[in-house]
Amino acid sequence: MERFKILYAEDDDTIALLTKDALEEKYLVTHCKNGQEALLSFTNNNFDLCIFDIMMPKMDGFSLAESIRKVNNDIPIIFLSAKTHKDDRIKGLKTGADDYLIKPFSIEELELKIQVFIRRSLKTTIHEDQIYTLENLIFDAKNYTVTDQNTKTILTQREAELLQLFLDNKDEVLKRELILTKLWGSDDYFLGRSLDVFISRLRKILSSQDNITIENLHGIGFRLKSRK
Structure with a gap:
């Protein structure tokens, strides 16, 4: 079976390395160090899910998610952020994100959330042609x-x-x-x-x-x- 493809944007090298290494045991992960790089990668490739940090150089996660939602309403977007304020989480959801994990997060919790989206992609909730x-x-x-x-x-x-x-x-x-x-x-x-x-x-x-x-x-x- 073809592996799930994830676009991962994170500017912190240590967090990115640990997270990418853990996820690559099960998924194909493309890592980008800033929002502009991630948007370019998204434009030129097909992904099944996006995982974005919020505070990134060149383009933040909020702007990145908004840009992606202009062309794709379907792909799941998960934010990983140290921003814990309620207003930040609400803003994340309003930009079109499907979920929001606060740093520090556990890889196990992130993988569980990814698996939810995998199950949804394999068994679509929407009844087509209705x-x-x-x-x-x-x-x-x-x-x-x-x-x-x-x-x-x-x-x-x-x-x-x-x-x-x-x-x-x-x-x-x-x-x-x-x-x-x-x-x-x-x-x-x-x-x-x-x-x-x-x-x-x-x-x-x-x-x-x-x-x-x-x-x-x-x-x-x-x-x-x-x-x-």
Whole structure:
């Protein structure tokens, strides 16, 4: 079986060497020392997953992720950073990252997160060729797009998976643990905060529809509710 290809951007030589050596036992890893080098490598090669430091010379991880998301909404992006502030983690997710590990991190935890994305790539959550209609919105699950008359919004894969999960269970309560486990493969504390960010994004996308809301059932979960 062809090995999973990882683009890894990290300017700290010691961390990069240790991490790359550990991951290369299972994966094909391309290491870049700055964001510009990583973006060039991404443009010229095919990768299955990206792992980025945030504080890098020439182009930081946030800018790198934003540039990649302009051309590819599907590839998983994991941030590894010493930036521990909540606002930094939220900013990372808003740039399109799928996960965020705080330094110092364990290789075992990083590998577990990578394996979650591998399982997702082998068994896609999205049901292709499925079109959903929500009042005036059309959600194309295959192409990750939501269209409202003449406006088209392109979702990330994680956003599309979450929206489809809600639509497949419309008017039903989805427990937080179920959503986290289904989409991330885990239900730890930080992923719970990540889920809240994605819920906020979907609420903004659905805000033009008066009869569609995502309700928060405190301590339980969420429900996409149609008032019609």
